[in-house]
Amino acid sequence: MTVSPLFAWTDRLAALPVNASERPFLSQLTVRASDPAAIAAMGAVLGVGFPAVPCTFTAGSGEFGDVEVLWLGPDEFLVVAAPDLQIPIEEALRGALGSARGSVVDTSAQRTTVVLEGPHVRDVLAHGCSVDLHPSAAPAGTCVQTLLARTGVILLVTGADSVTLLVRSSVAEYLAAWLSDACVEYQT
Amino acid sequence: MNFRKPTGGAIDRNTVLRFTFNGQLLTGHPGDTLASALLANGVHEVGSSVKLGRPRGIVAAGSEDPTSLVQIETPYSEPMLLATTVELFDGLEARGLAGQGRLSPEPDPARYDAKHEHCDVLVVGAGPAGLVAALTAARSGARVVLVDEQNQAGGALLGVDEYLDDRPSAEWVADIVAELKTTPGVLVLERTTAFGMYQDGFVLALQKRTDHLGFAAPASVARQRVWRIRTKQTVLATGAHERPVVFANNDRPGIMLASSARTFLHRYGVLPGSRAVVFTTNDSAYCAAIDLAESGVDIPLIVDARPEAPARLATECAARGIEVRAGHVVTGTEGSSRVTDVHVAPLGDGHPDTVVCDTLLVSGGWNPVVSLFSQARGKLRYDSSLGAFVPGEELASVRVAGSATGELDLNACARQGRDAGAAAVVAAGFTPGGQVPLPVSDSRCTQRTGLVLWRVPGDEDASFVDLQRDATVTDVLRATGAGLRSLEHIKRYTTIGTAHDQGKTSGMIAAGIVAEALGVELADQRPTTFRPPYTSVSFAALAGRDRGELHDPVRVTAIHRWHVAHGALFENVAQWKRPWYYPRDGEDLHAAVLRECRATRESVGMMDGSTLGKIDVQGRDAGKFLDMLYTNMMSTLKVGRIRYGVMCGVDGMVIDDGTVIRVGEERFLVTTTTGNAAKILDWMEEWLQTEWPHLDVHCTSVTEHWATIPLVGPKSRDVLAAVAPSLDVSNEAFEFMTWHDTRVAGVPARVCRISFSGELAYEINVTAWHGLAVWEALMEAGSPYGITPYGTETMHVLRAEKGYPIIGQETDATVTPQDLGMSWAVSKKKPDFIGKRSFSRAENLRTDRKQLVGLLPVDPNVLLPEGSQIVETDRLPEPPVRMLGHVTSSYPSAALGRTFALALVRSGHERVGETLYVPVEDALVPVTVTESVLYDKEGARRDG
Amino acid sequence: MQLIPCPWCGPREEAEFHYGGQAHVAYPEDPSALSDEEWAQYVFFRENPSGPFAERWSHSAGCRRWFNAVRDTRTHDLIAVYRAGEPMPEVIS
């Protein structure tokens, strides 16, 4: 039996005016690599090119289904895919990395994922996030690591009114409690 | 008596609000402040002064007021608010303060929050200049924020009945506000005070969102919000405050700034009194006098300190029967709870004349509000014609417009606003849109300059410079007489400008009096530094929603719910909640821990160790890298094996410890202490990125990927065997300090045979998702053996019995591995590692360093308090007493059948067998020094 | 809240960063060859100028990269930021 960090929050999150929902158990692999050929090869096995621009993410589909690759640093990426694929993806990435410098680590349970949707998303996040999330400053495709309230998050702008947060599993409940509190004024 | 005019003012006369002040039931109207409602009821005396207990009233109409401090009692208790900034609501209960309030002992039920806002142009102040600036910026398509501390836009226009472009100014204001509010990308924030301006366009503003609603305030809405505004360009249109003149007994209720009286008249329809003398150094007070006279206030006299009265205004006054006495000043007042008489004399000397009145209106000129400009590091310049500091330079991203520059003519102020707004949008990368037309005012009192007069000679003990601080001219002269010359020093010596109002009305006058006393030019004086906050901000507002359960992130493990359900008490370790102990019925800490320890040493126990930091270290040079970080050799570790290691800083002091697992030829997993996980990962990245970028190593945190469960005790092997049927758990197949990948309770697991208790023990690692299920499976498998979950306290006792230090408890950044008796963990073979060179420094070689030892109280029932000092003799000598060290850990021990302690003691390793003394309250408790390992010294229990 | 321009992520609030002291203080090639005094210089002594100062910062809540910044200690203004390994740019104080 598996338990996700926010399993006890499902109903409360769904009731929020930002329609929050946990996407538990996603396959997540932290990739460190800087060799362009290796990065291209890893993108090729996933069917999605790794992001070349800082603070963005890419999305695509391939052998492992829908995959997102998040820019976390100049030589650091997070590969996110559907549940139960972490072992084959890790093997595929290791194969593509070959003898190039780098590492691939299964970090699937290190963070959980919360999806927020609706017209209040940017307002609610602005209560705790100092990064400008105005569409002109943070268009879809943006991926920033920053502080939300008093904890670190990876924040993906996935659409006009949708944001995905990746948060460390241990603080997921804190973040859920904070989101619930920040949403109170937007509750109709 | 009623001082409300039958008509006029932006109040709703059809609605009556009841409120209580000092126990007296009074009424007012929506649109009133507490101050205007009090004045309408003839109440001038609000409270009394902080030091001298003198009656104090209402000096100004806004946030610059130095005196009208009240305590709100209901609907919530809040101290130290200005009556002039409290909007009236039905049911308000308040009372005046004797200088200071008291915090409520009740929890504040209101909500508070913060919000980040980003913009191209921020405009502070919605007076004429700010409105034109904001609209100019808005028409360019920029993102604009306009903040204003009042509940409606208009600024100084709210306090006059002037016409702009031949129509009431309120209509002109309303048109601009309407366009702003309907322009996309524009945010207009009322009741919002920009209270701090910082680097890089960062401005903090406090919005009072529901205070004015009183009992009707919705509980779901944050009462106050701190806006965290990040702007590219700022236009400061912060206006100007009228300045008083200091004279003897200038602090009585009924003495008010002239423009404030005018504001009470026009904005609230309130008269300040029946008979008012006006004392001025400039033109503006004439308008107040004329307006009040036309509203029925008897104005017997205008005392103008200037040698000549302004001809046109004097003629207007004469037409209304108002005498104007030029070249005269007010030298003093009479009255107790309210001014009753004013003494008037020629400036210089001459016989005083006494005029009966109930109100004295004062104007000493205008102080531009330069606080935010100064906070933004703008340099100020003394304007001698104005008698005030004004913005003295252009800043790249901060512009000043309107009377904040010292300009008082409305049309000129609006032009400055338009210019500043246009320049700001251009600087932010936009093109100005349609030009905003400038309004023309019919005001008669815009003469910019007057006579600069700080004080009228008189009784200096009763000439108040800072009314709130009860600081007088005497205090200022005492400061200069004592040799103080800097305004900063004098501010601190006299406390002038340190009250809630931050010297808005007193600071400039104090500077002027100091300059006169010292015989120096104000132009050569540096004004005191303006610091945030511009107006008082409550701690609750600053805390926002970071309080209660959201005060700091609470980190929990995947098994946390089980601990809660099973009655664990928790200990905070860094941000983690860790089970401290699991009391059973009636057990206290000691009883529970003795039980948990006994069960673990005699059968089997387990704990949630998931909080341990875990870092995946990969790469060809991983071994080489770890050899540099740890004091011992890691590169020689064989795959499948585990080694304990110590890390030091370059100074040779222990910073962390933990186990290192060799996962593969090029891959290790290292653990850190719970509190140091992030710090050690940063430490690794720092060396890799800044010193050794050539090393092929990458570090990745996996702390929360894994749930970690130490299974401890002689029966742990049996329990493990039950849940891991495919694992050969025999001592031969599964040696101490090795690991195996297997399945535990059906899920993939890595089991490490390590021990932090001296007992046979395993550490089971599964992904966090499986943590709870595996924990429960272990509880079930262990039930035949009475498996006992234990917390951090038992873990601490078990390891202390074995003399294992805890980093941060036994160490404090001044302790070396050698001090801990861990020379065995320091490699002699490695040419270098971080900290090595420091071990041979003279300081590190001293034999009298504090070293880790055990302490056994001679009385085995005495528990030494942790942190106790240790001395050498059974009697305390005369101070200073030489301290040998301190107790770092102390517990009762089930295994030892007695109490024991660990301690850092000077030359401790040489003192084994000595008797030392620990002062506990009034007694000196004798203790015997021992080696730090107290239990199972031969390590017989490790293999079960 | 000052903005610090991370060379990778752009300007972010200073709360996202950790300070790392003086930049360009290299770990000695062979510590064992140093006298106690020379080693103490490396371990304990740092410059404390009034004016431009090259120092290390880590974007700890962001991309976790260490980088260098020249900060004017009189104003806190960041005059230049540059990536680890790059030489310190010429700055005018």
Ligand SMILES: [Zn+2]
């Ligand atoms: Zn960054």
